[in-house]
Amino acid sequence: MEYFKPTLLSASHRPELISNESLLIQQVHIGLYEGKHKLDQYQDGVCYLTTHRIIYVDYSRPLEYSIELSLSVIQDVENYNGFLRSSPKIILNLNPASLNNQASLVNTTPSANVWACPICFFSNKASTDICELCGVRKQQQQQQQQQQQLISTPTNEDQDSSVCTLCTFKNHPSMVQCEMCGADLPKVIVPSPSIPNNSSIIPVQIRLSFRHGGHSSFLSKLKQALSTKQWEKKEMKSPNSSRSTTPVIRGVGISAIEDRIKKTSLEANETMTNAFQDLDKLMMKATEMVKLAESISNKLSKDSDNKEMSTLRTHLLNLGVTSPVTKGTAGSIYHQELARELADFLGKLYEKEDEVKSLTDIYCLFNRARGVELISPEDLHKASQQFESLKLPFRLRKFPSGLLVIQSIHMDDNIAANRILKHVKEHGGLLTALQLADIENLALAVAEEQLFVTERMGLLCRDEGPAGLTFYENLFLVSSS
Secondary structure, X not given: OOOEEEOOEOOOOOEOOOOOOOEEEEEEEEEEEEOOEEOOOOOOEEEEEEOOEEEEEEOOOOXXXXXXXXXXXXXXXXXXXXXXXXXXXXXXXXXXXXXXXXXXXXXXXXXXXXXXXOOOOOEEEOOOOEOOOOOOEOOHHHHXXXXXXXXXXXXXXXXXXXXXOOOOOEOXXXXXXXXXXXXXXXXXXXXXXXXXXXXXXXXXXXXXEEOOOOHHHHHHHHHHHHHHOHHHOOOOOOXXXXXXXXXXXXXXXXXXXXXXXXXXXXXXXHHHHHHXXXXXXXXXXXXXXXXXXXXXXHHHHHHOOOHHHHHHHHHHHOOOOOOOOOHHHHHHHHHHHHHHHHHHHHHHHOOOOOOEEEHHHHHHHHHHHHOOOOOOHHHHHHHHOOOOOOOOOEEEEEOOOOOEEEEEOOOOHHHHHHHHHHHHHHOOOEEOHHHHHHHHOOOHHHHHHHHHHHHHOOOEEEEEEOOEEEEEEOXXXXXXX
16 A cells, blocks of 8 residues: 555554654554455554554554554545444545655555455455355456446546446435445546546545444544644744844854853743743643753763763653553553553663662652653552563562562562672671662662562671661671582
8 A cells, every 4th residue: 555654663562753743542453444455464453543643553563564644645534333243444535646656665465365245344255255244246346347447438428427336226426335235336537628538546445443442532533633734733933933034143262152051051941930830831831841851861861970960861851751641542451551651761761771660659750751641559550560461671570578669671689689799798798778779779668678689599697786777798608608
């Protein structure tokens, strides 16, 4: 198909949104059709609707069979509510003029082993001549031959193309399909004297099959996106860009550089001050704030050895999530999509591959990044339990004390124990949980659990006295070895 192209996915197999694009809704268990032909490799996936695109991500093989369709090529939308065993469908009538400028990037040849009934759209085996669902005979090849004859044979005579070739019902001249049986009506193309015959273009249809419901809400959001045409709108320019274009004489030397840095800092401070005046202004400035945080974070990443700079970079990464997942957009797969979004967030937050943080800390940081779209502790817990089934690089772990943490899959008790033993030796042979929390930048409860794990492995021994709980290197293990 000339209108689909491969799409970019994040590490958690979620679509990468472009500039000025936002997610509207997503639906699970979607299949794609080209006309009435089922596309075998695109029959079970998640369909994302954004302000710019329709994105299909396959369940079993997301990296190979994930494609996108630009909303700009959609001419109009039709609704099919389903019939008996036929699933509800959204029919996308594509604009043929906009398809001529696109290259064919995805191989989606219709299956030759099945044929779709023109009445009920049920997929039958190629060996059967009668529909297994409604009993109508196979008429697909005859209709195609009739349509090709009508298209290839130019004529100036008035022909009635509203009469169905199957049931002979006379339809309204504007109808594309028969109102009685649903079969495609023959189209008579009368060439104009000023237009050559080869300019005739056959319309193209794409069908989205909704096998687990949700097509009504998806259709409503799709019509809204097509009416707003967000892809045609450019990003809002700052007020300073609309001023006079009179050339500005730039200074040179150290003083000019200092003036430019000072001016940039004042503009950034003004942006932050305006953003936090009230909630409305915060939402208006949200995109600008996120971009500002990312730019500052990229500049500070070069100085990662500085602890203060590293802390500032972490805070800047937590300033915002551009398009947070909500129950209204995700529906039945809310916790799965929330787990993917959380994995993307943790991938930027964790500085080391073997890092671990408590679920309480993650809850605070993640909610701060989501702005006003807050989630409950129960939703965070359920989303964290989806990591293993979705094959994401994080795991939810529960310690014997009941403490819940989210750790990387690279986190290993042996590696953590050897690192803690090294800290003990560097601090005179003893270490407390408070000291370890400061060294590893961990919550106090997590640091205690890490020490207990190292103790159970025999590398440390404890001394509990008036000053508190202190861990020492296990010298008995050293002497015995």
